[in-house]
Amino acid sequence: MSDEVIQREEFGDVAVLHITTNSVDAISAAAIEANATATAMRPITVLDFANVAFINSAGISALLKFVVSARKAGHKLFAMNVSPHHQKIFKMVEMSRFMPTIEERDLAAYR
């Protein structure tokens, strides 16, 4: 597994964190949550799940670190390119309340 599990893109007030691992699980969790820092985030921070094929509860715990960091910094956190299955899981555990899903086209205005 590559050490770089997140590639960061920034424009204006937006940071897009592209998750590059396809499995957000107990193995990748530590490397993912290490990126949940105030310096990695912007007032609008977006986690991009385009490459993610699998998420389990250990992965959800890692993603919640981004929720905590964003809230502490007063930033907004969104998810994009979330598969229908993962949208279902996020809804089941009410993750979507804290990290709503947006469409990639919604970011166009910020570019």
Added chain:
Amino acid sequence: MERVLVNIPSNPIFERVVRASADEVGQAIGLARERIEDLKLAVSEAVNNAIEHGNRREVAKVVEVVFALDAEKLEVRIRDEGGGVERVDFSRRVVEEQNLESGMHRGFGMYLISALVDDCEVSSSRQGTTLTLRLYRKDGANER
């Protein structure tokens, strides 16, 4: 009845092996893609639970996974070699404000298992715990 057996040491990296097996078994019996994703997540949670809470990450201890298939259902049995549990809590768990602040970000696994499979049961003794998951085949037919 057809069976597929996968035994792994209690190292979380090997949970991915069981998950890949669940995917292959699901495809082999013609489950719909969404049901396969549900199966993979439920099996993943059960195996991680067996590694972490059952075998307490002692790599010498094995997690035994049996995929057993008959005309009616797919049954997955996940057994650890731990000391057993008093009870298992399958109640609904969601992300809550107070948990965010306290850093308590775990505990969704058993709820997800119970919500994603058709039924599940636990048997436990001092020799270990077995979690049995069942997905019923719809009319025994291919679901695709």
